Amino acid sequence: MNFRSIEFGSDAYRKECALRDAVLRAPLGRSLYDEELASEKQQKHFGLFDDAGHLVACVIAVPLSPTEAKIRQMAVSMAHQKQxxxxxxxxxxEEHLAGSGHVHLSMHARASAVGFYEKLGYTKVGPEFMEVGIPHFRMEKRLTLYGNEALRSR
Ligand SMILES: CC(C)(COP(=O)(O)OP(=O)(O)OC[C@H]1O[C@@H](n2cnc3c(N)ncnc32)[C@H](O)[C@@H]1OP(=O)(O)O)[C@@H](O)C(=O)NCCC(=O)NCCS
Incomplete structure (x- = not known):
């Protein structure tokens, strides 16, 4: 598997949108394409590609300050989940963001995915809230040199 950035508006970005629509929106009876996507030009898009070059997972990072970033739109294709x-x-x-000084990470995690993020060191902060019609929690993580695999391996 190869991790690399995805350019907004590229063919890979169109595949990223198709994956997000299938995994994150269609199961909720919604369409990603009803949303305002132009602001995503300012955001950092990443994909995990298999050896044949097919996109199997994607995620977006939004820098909020020189040290803080928000993670959003995390999706793994149905066929590749739990692997x-x-x-x-x-x-x-995390390794990429730490390299650019973004060590305070946060996200709005679906309640159904909280256990996944907890395994990766994220902590729930504050009460449950609703977003896209389903329960979410704010989760946060601070990357540290000695507490994070991604940083230790740099
Ligand atoms: C949630 C999601 C991102 C997890 O990715 P994944 O590739 O399936 O997860 P992994 O195989 O890397 O799992 C890593 C660990 O987390 C666990 N895990 C995975 N999904 C989990 C979940 N929903 N709840 C609790 N634990 C979970 C796995 O069992 C594994 O644990 P282990 O190390 O003890 O074996 C993915 O399943 C997905 O895209 N789901 C649908 C969309 C979604 O919910 N996105 C997140 C929006 S916030």
Whole structure:
């Protein structure tokens, strides 16, 4: 599997949108394409690609300050879930963000995915809230040199 950035508007970005629509929106009876996507030009898009070059997972990072970033739109293709791809793309993203000084990470995690993020060192902060019609929690993680696999391996 290869982790690499995806350019907004590229063919890979169109595949990223198709994956997000299938995994994150269609199961909720919604369409990603009803949303305002133009602001995503300012965001950092990443994909995990298999050896044949097919996109199997994607995630977006939004820098909030020189040290803080928000993670959003994390999706692993249905066929590749529960095989370690989610862990791999988040670890690679953390390593990338730490390299640019973004060590305070946060996200709005679906309640159904909280256990996944807890395994990766994220902590729930504050009460449950609703987003896209389903329960979410804010989760946070601070990357540290000695507490994070991604940083130790740099
Ligand atoms: C949630 C999701 C991102 C996890 O990715 P994944 O590739 O399936 O997860 P991994 O195989 O890397 O799992 C890593 C660990 O987390 C666990 N895990 C995976 N999904 C989990 C979940 N929903 N709840 C609790 N634990 C979970 C795995 O069992 C594994 O644990 P282990 O190391 O003890 O074996 C993925 O399943 C997905 O895209 N789901 C649908 C969309 C979604 O919910 N996105 C997140 C929005 S916030």
């Amino acid at each position: 370690g791809c989610g862990r791999q793309i988040i670890r690679s993203l």
